Amino acid sequence: xxxxxxxxxxxxxxxxxxxxxxxxxxxxxxxxxxxxxxxxxxxxxxxxxxxxxxxxxxxxxxxxxxxxxxxxxxxxxxxxxxxxxxxxxxxxxxxxxxxxxxxxxxxxxxxxxxx
Amino acid sequence: xxxxxxxxxxxxxxxxxxxxxxxxxxxxxxxxxxxxxxxxxxxxxxxxxxxxxxxxxxxxxxxxxxxxxxxxxxxxxxxxxxxxxxxxxxxxxxxxxxxxxxxxxxxxxxxxx
Numbered sequence: 001x002x003x004x005x006x007x008x009x010x011x012x013x014x015x016x017x018x019x020x021x022x023x024x025x026x027x028x029x030x031x032x033x034x035x036x037x038x039x040x041x042x043x044x045x046x047x048x049x050x051x052x053x054x055x056x057x058x059x060x061x062x063x064x065x066x067x068x069x070x071x072x073x074x075x076x077x078x079x080x081x082x083x084x085x086x087x088x089x090x091x092x093x094x095x096x097x098x099x100x101x102x103x104x105x106x107x108x109x110x111x112x113x114x115x
Numbered sequence: 116x117x118x119x120x121x122x123x124x125x126x127x128x129x130x131x132x133x134x135x136x137x138x139x140x141x142x143x144x145x146x147x148x149x150x151x152x153x154x155x156x157x158x159x160x161x162x163x164x165x166x167x168x169x170x171x172x173x174x175x176x177x178x179x180x181x182x183x184x185x186x187x188x189x190x191x192x193x194x195x196x197x198x199x200x201x202x203x204x205x206x207x208x209x210x211x212x213x214x215x216x217x218x219x220x221x222x223x224x225x226x227x228x
Contacts, residue, residue, distance in 0.1 A: 004158070031214055043159070043204060043218040056213045091159060098214055101147045101166035108158035 002026045004107035006092050012113045013082055021077045021110045023092030032075045033093040033104065034067065036060070043091065049075065050098070082114045117142050119219035121205050127225045128195055136190040136222045138179075138205035146207035148172075148181050148188040149216070153202045162190075162203070195226045 005024045013019050025032050034046040047057040049067055064086075066078045075094075079086055089109040095102050122137040140146060150162040150172070163172030168183035177192045188205060205219040 006158075033214070035216070042220050043206075043216075045215045045217070048213060048215065056215060093159075095214055101164065101208075102214065103161050103164070104214060104216060105161070106151070106159035108156075 002105075004092055004094055004105050006090075006107035006110050008110055009108065010111045010113070012115060015084060015114055016081050019079045019082055019086075019112060021079075021090050021092070021112070023075045023077070023107060024073050025075055025092065025094030026096075026105055027073070029094035029096050029105075031055075031095045031098055032067075032069070033095075034077045035091040035093060035106075036088040037091070037109075038085075038088045046077075046090075079112075082112075084114050087112060087114045117207075117209070117217050119205050119207065119217055121203075121219035121222050124202075124221075124223035125225050126222060127227065130197055130226055130228055131194045132226075134190070134192040134195045134199075134224065136203055136205075136224070137187070138189055138219060139185070139187045140205070140207050140217075141186065142207060142209060142217075144209040144211065146209050148179070149206045149208070150177070150179055150188070150190050151204040151206060151218075153204065153221070155201070159204065195224070197226045197228060200224055200226045 032049040037043045048055045092107045095104045147166040149164045151159045152162045163174040165172040165181035171180045179190045202221045204221045206216045
């Protein structure tokens with residue numbers, strides 16, 4: 001079964017450093033997402049991306065965050081200057097179409113620890 | 116606002132016991148409902164879904180019925196196995212909601228021999 005892959009699986013970074021989390025969505029999917037889960041809390045929507053632009057973002061997704069699809073296969077989340085509260089599991093996801101009943105496929109997550 | 120409420124865990128059961136994980140939702144529109152599962156060390160996987168009222172989603176022996184009148188989508192399994200030990204997330208997407216999933220906090224299930 002096709003899958004979403006994410007790298008790295010775990011990253012430790014110093015506060016204030018830039019971090020890039022990478023994702024390879026399922027190849028024929030058109031819609032891409034980032035979610036995050038702070039330890040012990042809900043999985044939260046960050047951003048959705050379609051046709052090379054952000055289609056929706058949450059209030060969490062402030063100017064410190066950016067997303068990019070640099071080529072035909074990768075989808076990245078950049079955190080420009082990490083804060084302690086950015087420590088979380090970040091999930092990339094993708095879907096084929098835009099429909100409320102459509103399946104969204106998630107990667108295994110990238111665990112970010114900011115120290 | 117939109118939200119999902121799940122029963123708190125961890126839920127600990129013996130193998131072959133009956134499982135119910137309660138989930139209720141508050142949504143401003145008409146949602147599609149999902150259960151995702153996260154096995155240890157793995158990502159979120161879709162377990163089942165239901166897209167309209169009275170639909171029953173099922174997979175791997177798990178079932179959940181979309182109850183619009185009670186805004187609920189409780190997950191059930193008649194006989195759990197040790198391999199079902201995981202965290203279960205209830206979630207929804209609003210029709211016209213841009214594929215944005217709203218998740219519950221997750222319920223950890225531990226199944227013991």
